[in-house]
Amino acid sequence: MAARGRRVVLGVTGSIAAYKACEVVRGLLKAGCEVRCVLTPAGAQFVTPMSLAALSRNPVAQNLHDPALWEMAHLSLASWAQLVMIAPATADFIARLAHGRAEGLLDALVLSTRAPVAVCPAMDAEMWEHPATKANAARLKDLGYRVWGPDKGELASGKVGWGRLLEPGEIVKRCLAAK
Numbered sequence: 001m002a003a004r005g006r007r008v009v010l011g012v013t014g015s016i017a018a019y020k021a022c023e024v025v026r027g028l029l030k031a032g033c034e035v036r037c038v039l040t041p042a043g044a045q046f047v048t049p050m051s052l053a054a055l056s057r058n059p060v061a062q063n064l065h066d067p068a069l070w071e072m073a074h075l076s077l078a079s080w081a082q083l084v085m086i087a088p089a090t091a092d093f094i095a096r097l098a099h100g101r102a103e104g105l106l107d108a109l110v111l112s113t114r115a116p117v118a119v120c121p122a123m124d125a126e127m128w129e130h131p132a133t134k135a136n137a138a139r140l141k142d143l144g145y146r147v148w149g150p151d152k153g154e155l156a157s158g159k160v161g162w163g164r165l166l167e168p169g170e171i172v173k174r175c176l177a178a179k
């Protein structure tokens with residue numbers, strides 16, 4: 001799949017690292033990709049839909065049950081995407097994916113798509129190292145999702161450990177290289 005013109009759905013969930021999604025969008029656009037962002041309600045507490053819309057030059061989808069949309073956004077975006085990437089992905093979102101949940105737009109979209117799905121975790125080290133999160137991340141790999149990161153480094157809490165979102169440039173690079 002050529003990088004130029006690649007259609008990427010970027011899901012942004014409620015992590016303190018959500019602001020870095022703006023850099024990911026910029027990098028993908030610079031590389032010639034088309035990007036459509038989907039925000040969870042918690043994600044919208046950390047980064048505004050306006051920023052993501054302006055940077056991606058596309059509307060941002062947020063609601064699964066939106067009476068203004070005659071088209072079902074989770075299905076239309078799921079079939080539009082050539083790659084679905086969730087960056088950052090919270091512990092809760094990873095748990096929902098591991099269990100095939102579909103109560104939110106982004107959750108339902110991931111279940112509906114046949115495009116490759118990449119998940120970039122971001123959380124505090126204790127959350128990442130919890131056996132429940134470890135088991136959920138392993139389950140994602142079993143289900144065929146790619147799990148990119150996390151990195152070890154300085155975390156929002158000030159501690160150093162595993163759980164840091166991959167650098168935006170690295171996420172873009174993996175996205176462009178993804179088959």
Ligand SMILES: Cc1cc2nc3c(=O)[nH]c(=O)nc-3n(C[C@H](O)[C@H](O)[C@H](O)COP(=O)(O)O)c2cc1C
Pocket residue numbers: 012013014015016017040041042043089090091092093122123124127
């Ligand atoms: C200030 C703050 C920062 C947070 N950062 C993270 C984070 O980096 N990773 C994470 O897994 N959860 C984090 N959370 C918790 C999530 O926001 C919470 O689990 C939320 O329900 C996730 O929803 P979503 O996965 O639907 O976006 C944070 C919460 C707060 C209040």
